[in-house]
Amino acid sequence: MTTRLAKFAIGQVVRHRVYPFRGVIFDVDPEFTNTEEYWLSIPANIRPHKEQPFYHLLAENDESAYVAYVSEQNLVPDETGEPVGHPQASLMFDSFREGHYTLRSRISH
Structure with a gap:
C-alpha cells in the first residue's frame, strides 16, 4: 500500500477543473469514502478513480452555496485571491489571508 499526501490543504480555496464552481476545503479523505450511489451518479465519462484524495468543500457558483465532494x-x-461567499465559511474558519482560511481553534483536529 502506497501512502500519498494530499495536494491541497484544509483552508485552501480551490476551483473545479471542469465545472464553474469554487470553494474552500474543510476536510479531506485519503480516498473515496462516499456511497456507491453517489459514485454512480457521476457521469461515467468524467468519473474519477477512487484511489486518490477526495475533498469536502464549502462550494459556491453563480446561483448557490452548497457542500461538494470532489476528487483531487x-x-x-x-x-483570484478572493474569499468564498459560502454562509458557513465564517462558522468554520477564523480568518482569510493571502488566499487561505485558518480553521477556528475549537474545530481543529
Whole structure:
C-alpha cells in the first residue's frame, strides 16, 4: 500500500477543473469514502478513480452555496485571491489571508 499526501490543504480555496464552481476545503479523505450511489451518479465519462484524495468543500457558483465532494484530479488552486461567499465559511474558519482560511481553534483536529 502506497501512502500519498494530499495536494491541497484544509483552508485552501480551490476551483473545479471542469465545472464553474469554487470553494474552500474543510476536510479531506485519503480516498473515496462516499456511497456507491453517489459514485454512480457521476457521469461515467468524467468519473474519477477512487484511489486518490477526495475533498469536502464549502462550494459556491453563480446561483448557490452548497457542500461538494470532489476528487483531487478535478481540483486546481483558485488564483483570484478572493474569499468564498459560502454562509458557513465564517462558522468554520477564523480568518482569510493571502488566499487561505485558518480553521477556528475549537474545530481543529
